[in-house]
Amino acid sequence: MVTPEEARALAAAVPDPELPVLTLGDLGIVREVRQDPGGALEVVITPTYSGCPAMDAIRDDIRKALPGARVVTVLSPPWSTDWITDEGRRKLREHGLSPPRRTDGPVALTLGVRCPRCGSPRTRLVSRYGSTACKAMYACRECLEPFDHFKEI
Template sequence: MTTVRTDLADIAGAVPDPELRVVTIGELGIVRGAETAEDGRVVVTITPTYSGCPAMDAIRDDIRSALAGAGFADVEVRTVLSPAWSTDMITESGWAALERTGIAAPGASGTPTCPRCAHQGQPTPVLQISRYASTPCQSLWSCRSCLEPFNAIKKL
């Protein structure tokens, strides 16, 4: 029998995302759970933001390091792809942290609001420049109101 441990999930969840250092993997909704197996091993379950996420090895290593620092030497990190991760899993504090650094939410229609000026009433407020930005889970946009470029998390 295994025992689900919220303290373990909290430790793992406090790990900063290696690509978006302003937000934790817990705030992104990547950590699905943590438990102690019968043999005493800690098992943390995570889901990538998308199946080809290049940061997953770093995330697994950082989770192991964080738990080792808290006294848990034997840690297994399991990756599950189902149910798939979605932007709905990002917490309110996660969105706030992203927006403070100029990374926008995708918006209900998939079109973001400029995190700098909120469009200031422009009828065609933003233009997508590239489907990909500094990380594959982001796209690059330009605001037609303030003329600043910004990244937005892709709606998944």
Template sequence: MGEIRELAAAVPDPEMPMLTLDDLGILRDVRRDASGTVTVTITPTYSGCPALDAIGEDIRGCLAERGETAVEVRTRLSPPWSTDWISAEGRRKLAEHGIAPPPERGATTGGTFVPLSVRCPNCGSPRTRELSRFGATACRAIHVCAACGEPFDHVKPL
């Protein structure tokens, strides 16, 4: 199962193709049942994610290329996905592509997380402001940097 999991983990996210499903932390489980069917379980970044069908098709296509034709993709909503599940490599790739990654929160004891600022992925300045709560996808916001003047997307912490 290790090789099949690695294949599914390497599938790129259709909305942010610089990230894999593993980078995003949405790949939850990969199993083969007694009949030989491979079941891949994913948790979307949010329950209304429009990319969910595309992700399922991409997983099935990737595995079919390796001879796995009996593939089921399941969605698990609980526990809900969190930006804490984005890997260190995923955060690095986001910043490398000009998208500010969400802050690492770690374990919380409740309350609401409020970041003081979002660092510009281009110049590193914390002097940024939000232009729009929604960017190219619902899980991103558009910010602009006061230091370098560049607009950029920010993955909102969830």
């Protein structure tokens, strides 16, 4: 039998279907894993936004990792990009995606979005919508590369 701690680690290791370089743990989607007195597991998740089209795939992937587990979706409190782990932010940068700024601490003095390739804050918005609704398309004025930026939520 899998303990709740082991189940949480298994659920957190599931790759995100839209960004497989990140896990559900990196994104902070897995909120809690509970076990009832009968031993059944319940995984509590929060979508990155309420209309996220990947939620069915995420639930299915968690059930594959934890057969028999019940997956419960909660919307309150709503997910925030602040829940992305430092490891998740590092992975985003390494794969050419600009991570969102943190909103739970001091306000950054750089008001622009930094290029994930060269680090320059000299970027420009190309489109308010990128490859998914939670991202915007930017281009760097220094290295001239386009990149997706996660919107702060």
